[in-house]
Amino acid sequence: MRAVLMATLSRFRGSLVGAVLGDCIGAIYECEGNVKLKDVLKTVKDIETKYKNLKDGKELELLPFTDDTAMARSVAASLIAKKGFDVKDMAKRFTDEFHNEPNRGYGGSVGAVFVALRNDNLEDVFEPARKQFDGQGSFGNGGAMRIAPAALGCMKDGFEKLKTVTVATTQVTHSHPQAIQGAVLQSSAVDLALREDQSKEFDRERFLDKLIERMKPMEEEELEKSKKDEKVACSPKRKAKRVSDTVKMPYCHKLEKIKEFLQKDVSVSEIEEELGNDISALGSVPAAVYSFLKAYKEIPGIETDSAFERTIIYAISLGGDTDTIATMAAAMAGAYYGYEAIPESWQAPCEGVEDAKKFAQGLLELQ
Ligand code: AR6
Ligand code: MG
Numbered sequence: 219m220r221a222v223l224m225a226t227l228s229r230f231r232g233s234l235v236g237a238v239l240g241d242c243i244g245a246i247y248e249c250e251g252n253v254k255l256k257d258v259l260k261t262v263k264d265i266e267t268k269y270k271n272l273k274d275g276k277e278l279e280l281l282p283f284t285d286d287t288a289m290a291r292s293v294a295a296s297l298i299a300k301k302g303f304d305v306k307d308m309a310k311r312f313t314d315e316f317h318n319e320p321n322r323g324y325g326g327s328v329g330a331v332f333v334a335l336r337n338d339n340l341e342d343v344f345e346p347a348r349k350q351f352d353g354q355g356s357f358g359n360g361g362a363m364r365i366a367p368a369a370l371g372c373m374k375d376g377f378e379k380l381k382t383v384t385v386a387t388t389q390v391t392h393s394h395p396q397a398i399q400g401a402v403l404q405s406s407a408v409d410l411a412l413r414e415d416q417s418k419e420f421d422r423e424r425f426l427d428k429l430i431e432r433m434k435p436m437e438e439e440e441l442e443k444s445k446k447d448e449k450v451a452c453s454p455k456r457k458a459k460r461v462s463d464t465v466k467m468p469y470c471h472k473l474e475k476i477k478e479f480l481q482k483d484v485s486v487s488e489i490e491e492e493l494g495n496d497i498s499a500l501g502s503v504p505a506a507v508y509s510f511l512k513a514y515k516e517i518p519g520i521e522t523d524s525a526f527e528r529t530i531i532y533a534i535s536l537g538g539d540t541d542t543i544a545t546m547a548a549a550m551a552g553a554y555y556g557y558e559a560i561p562e563s564w565q566a567p568c569e570g571v572e573d574a575k576k577f578a579q580g581l582l583e584l585q
């Protein structure tokens with residue numbers, strides 16, 4: 219029994235510490251445009267060298283976490299303090315955290331939600347997010363980037379509970395269906411990675427099929443809704459939008475695409491085009507899933523035996539929203555490979571690692 223518990227703790231720690239590292243190291247390259255793999259390799263080499271030099275009394279340069287970790291910490295802290303899900307507490311923690319440290323690199327529009335939440339004193343916690351973008355809601359990846367702790371907290375409860383918690387946690391700031399679905403894809407990927415049997419060869423196609431199985435009903439439901447909307451409002455503008463909307467179930471489509479990509483060599487520009495690497499949920503969560511799955515095997519040009527390290531290096535090398543893609547991919551990788559797979563030298567400069575370990579322990583105690 220104790221061995222099982224220790225193994226689970228290792229995977230919980232792996233996921234949360236991994237997420238912190240992906241964020242802190244990925245943030246070095248955020249929005250830099252094209253990222254060169256050789257530069258990322260040099261960055262991690264430098265981190266390792268600086269760690270070695272610690273023994274000579276040299277100081278480590280701190281790599282600060284960004285909004286991804288700031289918000290993930292609130293998710294974890296709320297689940298632990300409330301011994302489960304309490305949306306008002308979660309919203310209050312997000313709001314307080316933002317006002318306490320607004321310069322953590324938050325998305326351009328989400329700050330308005332926190333200002334409204336504070337002014338309205340949190341009566342209807344979902345209302346400010348619903349009003350964003352003329353009632354469309356934000357489709358940013360801000361819901362997905364922070365959700366890993368929910369997968370840990372809900373591990374004993376199963377997918378339906380995880381989905382409910384993920385959807386409501388996301389809706390505090392993001393009400394667009396793609397932001398919500400992206401968060402469900404992310405929490406599902408972490409949940410499935412935690413449960414994957416490490417002693418067997420990782421069947422990555424089966425992993426993707428399980429994700430598709432979870433995403434399909436959500437996307438079908440959304441499709442039905444949009445068909446109904448189309449019948450009600452037949453303005454030419456709406457019609458034009460629908461005709462150009464060629465991919466009807468975009469997350470399932472991208473997950474199928476990942477299966478194809480895992481079988482061949484694919485260029486970064488092809489990945490950018492087909493999966494995305496931007497700040498939208500649809501344009502980043504699939505890239506994170508792909509990075510995690512691809513790094514299970516060797517990657518030409520990344521000469522390390524550690525699949526965890528490959529995950530972070532590869533995710534950052536895709537460019538674009540590097541901290542968020544790397545944090546999401548590393549949350550999956552850490553959940554799969556466990557804490558022992560994460561090098562000490564990479565942990566040392568990253569802000570928030572010790573707290574992440576405590577949160578992992580607290581979330582384990584909820585099981
Ligand atoms: N219509 C048009 N533009 C949109 C829409 C929409 N419905 N939704 C989002 N945008 P935000 P996040 C654009 O502020 O998702 C940071 O680096 C718009 O330009 O909700 O919490 C984080 O670390 C808006 O300002 O932020 C994340 O990686 C932007 O998307 C990332 O930003 C971000 O949406 C997104 O964080
Ligand atoms: Mg980010």
